[in-house]
Amino acid sequence: MKRLIPRVITSVVGIVLIVSAFVVRPGDDGGAAWPVQAFLYVDRNFSVWFGILAVFAFILGGASLLKNHVSKVLHRRRDWPYSVVTLVSFVGVLVIGLFKLGGPPGLQGEVTDPGAWLLVVFDGLYDPLGSALYALLAFFVASAAYRAFRLRSLESSILLVSAFVVLLGRTPLGTWLSDFLPRSLGFLRIDTFSVWIMSVPNVAGQRAILIGIAVGVVALTLRILAGRGDAEGGRS
Amino acid sequence: MSTSLEIWVSAALTLMVMSFLWRDNPFYKFAEHLFVGVSAGYLMVMGFWSTLWPNAIVKLVPTAARVTDPTAALPDREPLILIPLFLGCLMLLRLWPRLSWLARWPTAFAVGTTLGYNLVRSVRSNFLEQIHATVAPGLWISSASGGVDWAATLNQLLLVVGTACALAYFTYTRSGRGFRGGVARSGLLVLMIAFGASFAYAVMSRITLLVGRLQFLLGDWLGLV
Structure with missing residues (x-):
């Protein structure tokens, strides 16, 4: 029972949505026949329901965060003072956002209206921290790439050369380096070559990947809808 | 200086974040933990006000629309919205081990929705x-003058052949030897x-973010550039 009901839910919801894609036409509205109305409702509202579930997933994540860090603080585990930072910032932002502090009076207006403290939190904490953390990856991506793509095989060499040409081609340095080439050899300029890589072999590769993904999505969807998968969690 | x-x-x-380039240190850990708390709180708040409030609470209790906007028109009540709210509450049962199996129901709904929407969209x-x-x-790609644009034609040929070869590489059910192996290797x-x-x-994209941070430090903060 614990496994049957989730499988039935997955199959029924998936099949109904797939059928609705064929039943509902763009112009259908309140005047359509009742079966079309039912599919129309499903087609328009299940994505909203999905969004509501996504918010509950955030709430679950927040609750899990609280549970773990409170436990860490209470048991004085290693690095527990940092958990206090996480807890204080989490609860602080929640209070600021849920009560819309600093904005229009009461709960009126948007949570990010001018003057709202949540906007200050975004501009002063969330945005700089996020940008700096992602910017930090620039250094690690570069060093990881060096280790991974050293000229060890033809494939890794091609990947490295392609990446190098595209990177150089998008900077003034790439243009400057190949400025000496005569007009008749213009196709060998790094910036021109970079554009060619992006518009021909890159497009060919990306299209093949997208087509492969589509075939994979169809196969996996049919497998799960037939109850052969274990997509809803638990042991396989 | 600002x-x-x-x-x-x-x-x-x-x-503090950049100090990680030197090595892991208390300043980096402080910034990292602060980011975790702030981002979790921020995303929860945004989810509540942008999704849960208008799509669930207002549809269940229409007068709630006046809380955020006193002049708002009251929408019709939608009792069916109780279904995702019920499923959402089941999701929270993940925190209680004895009842955590019930959290599979909302997950199943989410998986079914994703599959249902994505199958047709992906195929299309x-x-x-x-x-x-x-x-x-x-x-054959024509040029503006009416003849054959040989460069564009060659590129189009490479595009078609490249896509076909790359697709051949994804075909794992045949052995990769001979002509087929050569095609797959080209792919x-x-x-x-x-x-x-x-x-x-x-x-x-990472370097762009890094440049943005450096511009902030040298410009907005120190006023040097």
């Missing part, structure tokens, strides 16, 4: 439209070029 407290805090946090945009975009221009090389280009874009 006199704004917000900019000083942002600059300090940026430097990733399969049919990609094939159409590959073959629709034809092999692998095409894929490597595409991966290289994607990698370059990933690096560029």
Whole structure:
């Protein structure tokens, strides 16, 4: 029972949505026949329901965060003072956002209206921290790439050369380096070559990947809808 | 140099994060834990006010629309919205081990919704439209003067052959020897070029963020540039 009901839910919801894609036409509205109305409702509202579930997933994540860090603080585990930072910032932002502090009076207006403290939190904490953390990856991506793509095989060499040409081609340095080439050899300029890589072999590769993904999505969807998968969690 | 407290805090946090380049240290750990707390809280708040409030609470209790906007028209009540709210509450049962199996129901709904929406969309945009975009221009590309544009024709030929070869590489059910093996290997090389280009874009996006942070430090904070 614990496994049957989730499988039935997955199959029924998936099949109904797939059928609705064929039943509902763009112009259908309140005047359509009742079966079309039912599919129309499903087609328009299940994505909203999905969004509501996504918010509950955030709430679950927040609750899990609280549970773990409170436990860490209470048991004085290693690095527990940092958990206090996480807890204080989490609860602080929640209070600021849920009560819309600093904005229009009461709960009126948007949570990010001018003057709202949540906007200050975004501009002063969330945005700089996020940008700096992602910017930090620039250094690690570069060093990881060096280790991974050293000229060890033809494939890794091609990947490295392609990446190098595209990177150089998008900077003034790439243009400057190949400025000496005569007009008749213009196709060998790094910036021109970079554009060619992006518009021909890159497009060919990306299209093949997208087509492969589509075939994979169809196969996996049919497998799960037939109850052969274990997509809803638990042991396989 | 800036006199704004917000900019000083942002600059300090940026430097704390960058200090990880030296090695893991208390300043980095502080910034990291702060980011975890702030981002979790921020995303929950945004989810509550942008999704849960208008799509669930207002539809269940229409007068709630006046809480955020006193002049708002009251929408019709939608009792069916209790279904996702019930499923959402089941999701929270994940925190209680004895009842955590009930959290599979909302997960099953989410999986079914994703599959249902994505199957048709994926077939249309990733399969049919990609094939159409590959073959629709034809092999012979005309120039503006009416003749054959040989460069464009060669590029189109490479595009069609490259896509076919890369697809051949994804066919794992046949042995990769002989002519077919050669085609698949050519496809692998095409894929490597595409991966290289994607990698370059990933690096560029990170470097853009880094440049943005440096501009903030040197410009907005220190006023040097």
